[in-house]
Amino acid sequence: MIMKMKFKINKKDDLKLFDKFARKLNLKSSRKRDFIIDYFLTLNKHISIEELYNQIKTKIPGIGYSTIYRTLRLLVLCGLATARQFEKGITRYEPVHIKKHHDHFICTRCGQIIEFHNRTIEKIQNNLAHKYHFLIQNHKLEIYGICQKCKKKGRRQWRASI
């Protein structure tokens, strides 16, 4: 029922787009930024700045948080990344190529996000769309609730936080 999704990543085109964007804004090229962008665009899942920072740090030891933030801001500006807030206070970025057709379970207690894809739901959507003479471009399905771990935790642990 649940399918792992495959994405055709067209990094080349994405990089070309960024180049054009960079020229428009008179940006100079930079090894570090280029590396971050290249790295980010190969991802097929959303990522937080912290995660990205830790991963990049292993490749560019001296890298700073601000550089990651500034680079991601540029990517969002030029449309190559999308920023989303699944849970409180943490922004997650996804490369534009995975924007389509993925759905999320989001735990409202611990913030865990489970991605899934379901064909039947999509089929129904298409039927409904047909009924309403609606041409589907894209959709977003988010299911909020409590994940297995948090259900087990029970009341005591979150009681403490009042």
Place this chain on the structure above:
Amino acid sequence: MIMKMKFKINKKDDLKLFDKFARKLNLKSSRKRDFIIDYFLTLNKHISIEELYNQIKTKIPGIGYSTIYRTLRLLVLCGLATARQFEKGITRYEPVHIKKHHDHFICTRCGQIIEFHNRTIEKIQNNLAHKYHFLIQNHKLEIYGICQKCKKKGRRQWRASI
């Protein structure tokens, strides 16, 4: 074609639910908190802490931010409010009663929103949730596309509005 949905605001039941929740957690009652809850539950739109604070302040001048925060946290915990981040850095809360049956077709050209509800999609969601041991609290399904009218209009008319 657009269906106005009616929400039965059942504040009485909501308050009862909170009472039960409060008893379980050994909360004492408090005028201020009760007022905030009552006020919040009559809203039919999401609200930010800042907005709520400013509105409550006109009724209870001495109120503090923390009280609002703490009360909303309780409401989220007991399921009477949902927290969402529509935009970066700001959490908005909505009363549960406007949170149900939240499916939308959204026309990306004219902005028309068609609300709909489909039982089968919900059934599938429940199956998926079961598989992941996930307890569903609510969900949001948004389908973006082009509505009947705009399909007929062709490109010229909506192009002008960009």
Place this chain on the structure above:
DNA sequence: CTCATTGCAAACGATTTGCATACCG
């Protein structure tokens, strides 16, 4: 009296920014 609630100020965590330095063309 015994706890829970509240307001305030301080703490916090994610993000942004000012500035001096490093880098690119």
Place this chain on the structure above:
DNA sequence: CGGTATGCAAATCGTTTGCAATGAG
């Protein structure tokens, strides 16, 4: 060289928390 990119530390902003005072049962 002139201007952009970077790292660092400090500033910011929404939110949380410690604590002393207040309120409820």
